[in-house]
Amino acid sequence: MNIRTILFDLDGTLIDTNELIIASFTHTLGKYAKKEFAREEILEFIGPPLKDSFMKIDPDRVEDMIATYREHNLSNHDSYVTAYPTVVETLTALHDAGYQLGIVTTKIKSTAMMGLKLTGIDHLFETVIGLEDVTHAKPHPEPILKALQQLGAKASTSLMVGDNYHDIEAGHHAGTHTAGVAWTIKGREFLQSYNPDYMLEQMSDLREILGA
Known part of the structure; x- marks a missing residue:
């Protein structure tokens, strides 16, 4: 497989923000929702843009x-x-080996940069596509295509890595290879049902897949 460019989702893929997200949804829903939400219900909100999730609560x-x-x-x-285990060392090795690395997230860019800087990996990425950079969020291919355009990269030599079906579907729609992460809070079987080309048990598996 001739992969030169790797695009990553951020939350739940590179950095563990699950408990922060759940706590923030719990706090917000407790203030605005007319009913209590169980943890399992809040998990449904993880992934899509905030606007899409909150439209279901009170437009x-x-x-x-x-x-x-x-x-x-x-x-x-x-x-x-x-950061999840093996993420920092894997990304550093891929960057040093000459791979183009990018972030494609449904977060606004400034918040995404906070997580990248906190975990010390912000310098490894040539592009960060945030929610405000696109008209259509994942699973629409626009964010991936915009990242590829900025990098001067081809979909056929690119890999999209993510923890949610939005990431895998966006990759399929954009024509890239795709990889799911087995540590997804949605559950490995759920993500596997969207047919990613690869399933990573840990981020360091990327090096074996790529031969890096």
Whole structure:
């Protein structure tokens, strides 16, 4: 496989923000929702843009909920967020081997950069595509295609790596190879059902797949 470019989702793929996200949703829903949400229900909100999730709660209060969520998320960010095992050393090795690396996230870019800087991997990426950079978020191919355009890369020699079906479907739609991560909070079987080309048990598996 001739892969030269690797695009990564951020949350749940490179950095563990799951408990931060769940806490921020719990805080926000407790303030605005008319019912209590179980943890399993909140997991459904992980992945899509905040606007899409909060539209299901109360279409008239979406912007208020987004503001409340982001305030909680930012103020608690550094006490929750860590890189997953083998992520930092794998990305460093791939970068040093000459692979082009990029981030494609449904987060706004400034928040994404907080996580990248906190875990010490911000310097490894040539492009970061955030929610405000596109009209259509994943699973639409636009974010991936925009990243490839910025990198001067081809879909046929690129790999999209993510923890949610949005990532795999976006990769399929854009024409890249795809890899799921077995540590997804959605469950390995759920992600496997979207037929990624590869399933990583840990991020260091990438080096074996790529022969890097």
